[in-house]
Amino acid sequence: MADQTKFLLTEKDIPKFWYNIQADLPEALPPVLHPGTGQPIGPDDLAPLFPMELIMQEVSQEREIEIPEPVRSAYQQWRPTPLYRAHRLEKALDTPAKIYYKYEGVSPSGSHKPNTAIPQAFFNKAEGINKIATETGAGQWGSSLAYAAALFDLEVQVFMVKVSFNQKPYRKAMMETFGASCIASPSDTTNAGRAILEKTPDSTGSLGIAISEAVEVAATNDDTKYALGSVLNHVLMHQTVIGQEAMRQMEMAGDYPDVVVGCSGGGSNFAGIALPFLGEKLRGGKDVRLVAIEPAACPSLTRGKYAYDFGDTAQMTPLVKMHTLGANFVPSGFHAGGLRYHGMAPILSHLYELGLSEAKALNQLECFEAGVLFGRTESIIPAPEATHAVRGAILEALRCKEEGKSETILFNLCGHGHFDMQAYTDFFAGKLNDQTYDESELAMALAGLPSVAHGSV
Amino acid sequence: MADQTKFLLTEKDIPKFWYNIQADLPEALPPVLHPGTGQPIGPDDLAPLFPMELIMQEVSQEREIEIPEPVRSAYQQWRPTPLYRAHRLEKALDTPAKIYYKYEGVSPSGSHKPNTAIPQAFFNKAEGINKIATETGAGQWGSSLAYAAALFDLEVQVFMVKVSFNQKPYRKAMMETFGASCIASPSDTTNAGRAILEKTPDSTGSLGIAISEAVEVAATNDDTKYALGSVLNHVLMHQTVIGQEAMRQMEMAGDYPDVVVGCSGGGSNFAGIALPFLGEKLRGGKDVRLVAIEPAACPSLTRGKYAYDFGDTAQMTPLVKMHTLGANFVPSGFHAGGLRYHGMAPILSHLYELGLSEAKALNQLECFEAGVLFGRTESIIPAPEATHAVRGAILEALRCKEEGKSETILFNLCGHGHFDMQAYTDFFAGKLNDQTYDESELAMALAGLPSVAHGSV
Numbered sequence: 001m002a003d004q005t006k007f008l009l010t011e012k013d014i015p016k017f018w019y020n021i022q023a024d025l026p027e028a029l030p031p032v033l034h035p036g037t038g039q040p041i042g043p044d045d046l047a048p049l050f051p052m053e054l055i056m057q058e059v060s061q062e063r064e065i066e067i068p069e070p071v072r073s074a075y076q077q078w079r080p081t082p083l084y085r086a087h088r089l090e091k092a093l094d095t096p097a098k099i100y101y102k103y104e105g106v107s108p109s110g111s112h113k114p115n116t117a118i119p120q121a122f123f124n125k126a127e128g129i130n131k132i133a134t135e136t137g138a139g140q141w142g143s144s145l146a147y148a149a150a151l152f153d154l155e156v157q158v159f160m161v162k163v164s165f166n167q168k169p170y171r172k173a174m175m176e177t178f179g180a181s182c183i184a185s186p187s188d189t190t191n192a193g194r195a196i197l198e199k200t201p202d203s204t205g206s207l208g209i210a211i212s213e214a215v216e217v218a219a220t221n222d223d224t225k226y227a228l229g230s231v232l233n234h235v236l237m238h239q240t241v242i243g244q245e246a247m248r249q250m251e252m253a254g255d256y257p258d259v260v261v262g263c264s265g266g267g268s269n270f271a272g273i274a275l276p277f278l279g280e281k282l283r284g285g286k287d288v289r290l291v292a293i294e295p296a297a298c299p300s301l302t303r304g305k306y307a308y309d310f311g312d313t314a315q316m317t318p319l320v321k322m323h324t325l326g327a328n329f330v331p332s333g334f335h336a337g338g339l340r341y342h343g344m345a346p347i348l349s350h351l352y353e354l355g356l357s358e359a360k361a362l363n364q365l366e367c368f369e370a371g372v373l374f375g376r377t378e379s380i381i382p383a384p385e386a387t388h389a390v391r392g393a394i395l396e397a398l399r400c401k402e403e404g405k406s407e408t409i410l411f412n413l414c415g416h417g418h419f420d421m422q423a424y425t426d427f428f429a430g431k432l433n434d435q436t437y438d439e440s441e442l443a444m445a446l447a448g449l450p451s452v453a454h455g456s457v
Numbered sequence: 458m459a460d461q462t463k464f465l466l467t468e469k470d471i472p473k474f475w476y477n478i479q480a481d482l483p484e485a486l487p488p489v490l491h492p493g494t495g496q497p498i499g500p501d502d503l504a505p506l507f508p509m510e511l512i513m514q515e516v517s518q519e520r521e522i523e524i525p526e527p528v529r530s531a532y533q534q535w536r537p538t539p540l541y542r543a544h545r546l547e548k549a550l551d552t553p554a555k556i557y558y559k560y561e562g563v564s565p566s567g568s569h570k571p572n573t574a575i576p577q578a579f580f581n582k583a584e585g586i587n588k589i590a591t592e593t594g595a596g597q598w599g600s601s602l603a604y605a606a607a608l609f610d611l612e613v614q615v616f617m618v619k620v621s622f623n624q625k626p627y628r629k630a631m632m633e634t635f636g637a638s639c640i641a642s643p644s645d646t647t648n649a650g651r652a653i654l655e656k657t658p659d660s661t662g663s664l665g666i667a668i669s670e671a672v673e674v675a676a677t678n679d680d681t682k683y684a685l686g687s688v689l690n691h692v693l694m695h696q697t698v699i700g701q702e703a704m705r706q707m708e709m710a711g712d713y714p715d716v717v718v719g720c721s722g723g724g725s726n727f728a729g730i731a732l733p734f735l736g737e738k739l740r741g742g743k744d745v746r747l748v749a750i751e752p753a754a755c756p757s758l759t760r761g762k763y764a765y766d767f768g769d770t771a772q773m774t775p776l777v778k779m780h781t782l783g784a785n786f787v788p789s790g791f792h793a794g795g796l797r798y799h800g801m802a803p804i805l806s807h808l809y810e811l812g813l814s815e816a817k818a819l820n821q822l823e824c825f826e827a828g829v830l831f832g833r834t835e836s837i838i839p840a841p842e843a844t845h846a847v848r849g850a851i852l853e854a855l856r857c858k859e860e861g862k863s864e865t866i867l868f869n870l871c872g873h874g875h876f877d878m879q880a881y882t883d884f885f886a887g888k889l890n891d892q893t894y895d896e897s898e899l900a901m902a903l904a905g906l907p908s909v910a911h912g913s914v
Binding site: 004006011077169177379381416419423 | 638
């Protein structure tokens with residue numbers, strides 16, 4: 001037998017609480033502002049959109065938030081997820097580094113998203129809500145919420161970014177199999193969607209636009225709430241089950257990461273694996289580097305402004321301080337649909353500003369090359385988003401090789417690519433390029449940041 | 458927490474040998490015959506197609522065949538696979554039965570096929586072979602062999618049945634990602650393919666035709682061997698890792714199956730889970746019912762003849778005694794491509810004749826309905842093939858409900874449906890029907906059975 005490859009926990013080891021980094025931050029997060037008044041908002045301002053329990057989680061300063069039993073029971077269907085030692089990838093790279101990856105693709109929807117879809121569905125249902133509207137990029141979030149809704153008997157309407165809707169038609173089929181409905185965004189079913197279509201009839205959509213549509217449905221229908229699959233504090237917190245499990249699994253492996261790598265669009269999977277390790281460090285534990293990998297075509301951390309901005313294009317959400325490319329920024333149609341968001345989670349933006357994490361923007365082609373190498377060695381074909389984490393980990397491993405260091409690298413393989421094979425087909429056919437962004441469009445989007453962004457807050 | 462859902466073994470529990478049912482059969486299998494002489498063939502007759510080690514496994518009467526270390530190491534990437542208790546499905550059915558399923562979809566290709574692809578690649582490489590030709594129906598076998606070939610550095614050429622090639626385009630992308638090449642069959646690259654295309658230019662293909670093409674490539678190229686993903690004794694034997702693990706996992710659950718259910722095309726996944734339990738029974742252990750589920754549109758066990766027939770359409774293979782619809786039978790283009798084979802594995806045919814197993818033919822629509830129910834309750838969207846096993850298990854559970862019996866049902870969930878979502882899309886759009894076969898076409902195919910089938914053997 002080869003050395004141990006998979007480190008597995010039992011269902012009893014499913015975390016009993018979510019970890020809230022806010023309890024350990026050296027500086028508190030900047031407040032969320034009301035777009036009209038420029039003043040910090042309170043829980044009631046968010047009540048039309050979210051159930052109160054999630055709003056309280058959003059602002060909680062408690063270190064541990066207990067995971068309700070029905071949520072842990074639902075997690076049992078696929079959690080704890082496996083931690084792998086990447087023996088074959090290490091060999092292929094001829095690196096002295098040790099590479100581990102946590103694999104979230106074993107979930108019902110094939111990504112980390114159900115970790116937060118389940119509690120969001122549960123807390124909505126607990127407060128008597130029966131309908132949820134949401135957006136989705138690559139479809140991973142939409143299909144996760146669809147599955148969670150099937151468990152807790154909720155209706156779900158998903159607005160899917162049009163370019164991904166066309167690139168990944170079978171995500172819709174998955175949502176329908178789980179019982180949800182899914183339409184392409186921008187759509188003609190909302191004011192926000194119609195306004196975009198009027199100006200840009202052939203719009204390929206963006207997460208910012210799709211959020212506007214879903215928020216509008218929730219805000220204008222008393223019986224409907226809204227759910228977001230990333231960015232928000234409570235969403236990142238739900239994902240910390242990943243990192244908590246990984247800590248125990250690294251212990252089983254007799255190792256501890258020198259560096260934790262994840263891809264980062266809105267930031268939830270990276271936060272999920274990284275924040276528990278950072279918390280350890282902030283409480284005086286072992287040092288660890290955190291490296292967020294973003295797509296070169298949508299580089300909010302490395303090229304965006306740290307400023308107050310809207311979460312959506314139609315400017316319906318409150319203002320949050322984050323690294324942003326501007327809510328009007330429409331990224332090109334590259335294949336990592338889950339990484340096509342104009343902003344970065346406020347928590348991750350804050351940590352980046354504090355120097356507690358690093359960021360790197362990578363091109364599409366090198367990521368797909370890494371994905372193919374990973375598939376051939378480690379057997380799992382990564383989602384286009386996840387190829388960014390793979391490439392990020394490989395770069396760390398190659399650095400170790402150059403420096404002759406046997407560091408331990410841990411990354412989050414946030415999902416499989418079974419619904420993204422057109423991207424691989426295009427890659428092999430030489431049809432993919434290193435998509436980037438138009439500097440003048442970025443400048444314009446940044447110029448459109450709300451004025452409070454430049455204000456005193 | 459809910460009651461335990463997943464029963465997990467560690468890598469050390471990966472079986473150390475394959476179980477060979479031939480050692481425990483009450484009557485020996487009928488011999489394989491040379492199509493020219495009608496006489497039993499010897500190992501040398503098969504040498505152009507297979508490495509000698511696999512030929513010896515094919516005829517071995519040893520109960521246990523040791524699994525080589527490199528094969529067990531490769532299995533570590535995904536084995537042991539989980540056994541699930543289907544709590545939520547049981548609840549939805551309101552049945553007193555306990556339902557367990559072994560889930561083989563966690564493998565690199567998403568099905569049970571790598572269990573035999575890995576050893577086949579290994580034994581070929583060990584005998585100096587560098588190229589393999591094979592066929593594939595739904596693409597599960599082709600992508601499994603592609604992955605195995607990546608591990609052992611082999612070239613693989615896959616002939617994929619045309620109707621599936623068109624229905625499941627992303628299987629080709631998966632094979633290419635793993636480094637193999639894949640073309641639609643019938644193709645114009647072989648004599649067998651060209652002959653079919655001349656007679657039937659719009660042929661949608663069949664496994665029998667694709668086998669002819671692959672066998673021709675192997676037989677006419679000294680440096681190339683052939684590999685088959687089901688039907689043969691050694692293939693079924695490699696799959697017994699499924700049942701061996703399941704026995705230990707059922708023990709962990711404190712249960713033992715009253716009935717074992719699997720879908721059956723060529724028969725390998727059903728044999729994989731069922732034969733170890735049958736072996737126990739034949740050696741004086743607990744009784745167990747085995748139920749093979751086949752598609753109503755390709756019902757080799759329930760409607761075929763038990764007769765000598767060719768494994769392929771161009772009549773290039775030796776003659777094996779099996780339940781067959783006739784090697785010229787071309788099943789309709791229903792979605793369970795992996796179940797579209799004209800014959801049933803000789804071992805399973807023999808057991809069926811001996812009254813040691815049962816069979817049931819089910820329609821496409823009821824199977825997809827079962828697949829959707831399974832997805833919504835158990836979170837995994839089954840492959841169209843696997844929906845047959847799901848429906849078979851549900852029928853047993855409903856019988857238990859009617860009879861007020863709390864029996865234990867175990868079935869093999871042989872793969873996920875991530876590459877088959879067009880089938881679910883068609884199902885939701887009302888485009889699927891209960892495909893069946895043309896009685897006169899079946900009669901014609903059966904009339905074409907080779908004469909030795911009616912002879913003295």
